[in-house]
Amino acid sequence: MNELIEYGPALWEGFVQNLKLSAVCAIMALVLGTVLVSMRVSPTPVLRAAGAAYVNIVRNTPLTLVLAFSALGLSDQVGLVFSDDPAINGFWLVALGLSLYTATFVCEALRAGINTVPFGQAEAARAIGLTFFQSLTLIILPQAFRAVVAPLGSVMIAMIKNTTVAVAAGYLADVAFVMKDTFDTTGVSIPIFLGIVVAFMAVTLPIGFLTGWLSRRLAVAR
Amino acid sequence: MKNGDAVPLVKLENVNKHFGELHVLRDIHLTVDRGEVLVVIGPSGGGKSTLCRTMNRLETIDSGVITFDGRPLPAEGKPLAKLRSEVGMVFQSFNLFAHKTILENVTLGPIKVRGQDRKAAEQRGLELLERVGIASQAGKYPAQLSGGQQQRTAIARALAMDPKMILFDEPTSALDPEMVQEVLDVMIGLARDGMTMVVVTHEMGFARRAANRVVFMADGQVVEENTPDEFFTNARTDRAKDFLSKILTH
Numbered sequence: 001m002n003e004l005i006e007y008g009p010a011l012w013e014g015f016v017q018n019l020k021l022s023a024v025c026a027i028m029a030l031v032l033g034t035v036l037v038s039m040r041v042s043p044t045p046v047l048r049a050a051g052a053a054y055v056n057i058v059r060n061t062p063l064t065l066v067l068a069f070s071a072l073g074l075s076d077q078v079g080l081v082f083s084d085d086p087a088i089n090g091f092w093l094v095a096l097g098l099s100l101y102t103a104t105f106v107c108e109a110l111r112a113g114i115n116t117v118p119f120g121q122a123e124a125a126r127a128i129g130l131t132f133f134q135s136l137t138l139i140i141l142p143q144a145f146r147a148v149v150a151p152l153g154s155v156m157i158a159m160i161k162n163t164t165v166a167v168a169a170g171y172l173a174d175v176a177f178v179m180k181d182t183f184d185t186t187g188v189s190i191p192i193f194l195g196i197v198v199a200f201m202a203v204t205l206p207i208g209f210l211t212g213w214l215s216r217r218l219a220v221a222r
Numbered sequence: 223m224k225n226g227d228a229v230p231l232v233k234l235e236n237v238n239k240h241f242g243e244l245h246v247l248r249d250i251h252l253t254v255d256r257g258e259v260l261v262v263i264g265p266s267g268g269g270k271s272t273l274c275r276t277m278n279r280l281e282t283i284d285s286g287v288i289t290f291d292g293r294p295l296p297a298e299g300k301p302l303a304k305l306r307s308e309v310g311m312v313f314q315s316f317n318l319f320a321h322k323t324i325l326e327n328v329t330l331g332p333i334k335v336r337g338q339d340r341k342a343a344e345q346r347g348l349e350l351l352e353r354v355g356i357a358s359q360a361g362k363y364p365a366q367l368s369g370g371q372q373q374r375t376a377i378a379r380a381l382a383m384d385p386k387m388i389l390f391d392e393p394t395s396a397l398d399p400e401m402v403q404e405v406l407d408v409m410i411g412l413a414r415d416g417m418t419m420v421v422v423t424h425e426m427g428f429a430r431r432a433a434n435r436v437v438f439m440a441d442g443q444v445v446e447e448n449t450p451d452e453f454f455t456n457a458r459t460d461r462a463k464d465f466l467s468k469i470l471t472h
Binding site for chain 2: 118123125131138142220222
């Protein structure tokens, strides 16, 4: 228990990085996932194919490889640099990789949601003269989102836990890295281990409850 | 518009359509005049709904030409959306936007398609809801209304776009019997006001009372075109006589 108290501040600092990554990735993944699903249901075959290819490639690649590619491929080889400060650069490379990865799951959850919207809704939207894009953003997606609030919650929970593999992109500041670093000096500590588990659960459990409650509240009556 | 009244509002020439092997529309020639109420009747699977849906291009056609207001129907994009905004449509299953209130259902098109001011659109929307007798339900969601109320909302939604024509695709077929008349009453009112209407229906009473012309379709063909009086008392074709004998003898 003593080591948890002693190293608590350092671990907390690491955990704050996980929280920051989660917040940034949640926004980027939701936006990108919505763009991807729009491509996948668009009437343009090229966009549909591009969306499907992206989702199938990225979703089936292990996250550690996506993050390694973000750091080694995009940053070192292609020259994508967010900041001269390696800590800040590393943060954004993880955020980028995790967002690109999580967006595929957001996309597929939303696509399942679109399938719950009766076809007549899209026909009625077209029949009053809405364009494809208007039908999608005003009629289809709002109903699709409401149908998949709970699954999106699961995607977000998985994403929050996935921030702990940030080290794969060479980002040496998140709580999992701090924990391993600490174990190198203290030896394995069960209290530290459990402390981190509790910290994650304190974030993810409420998300599960909240999205479950929201999904009932927002459900579209038919 | 010069000699606008001389040109029929809708003209179908030599229209054909297949669903796979099934030839659902065979060499259809048909016109709809301005202000006319055209009722399409016939056995199920005869192509009535498909015919109706080709007129705002919810169904594409394989060959032939459909003109609306003197111009061929646009194939896609903005021009097609504009055409659809001028042709109202009322569906068998209502298809009200489930996540929007009754009033929002009626004002969405005017605001988003026509760019109308929200206040003005809501005022007009309430007037239309008043006209179809459901202004008191304006704040409710579609699922909270009866089928008849939902279908009347759908008619108000179509009217809100000030359409040149309204297509009715079996508007009363999904309704409980006691709600059919309230919807038909609204439609008869529209017909009296001179709205151009194409109505696919099994309601023979409506056809007799409100139609200017009856089109009888079977097996993808227009078998007979006639005035309602002539058609119901003295049909020319055997196919139509056979159909009428099955539905009119109780």
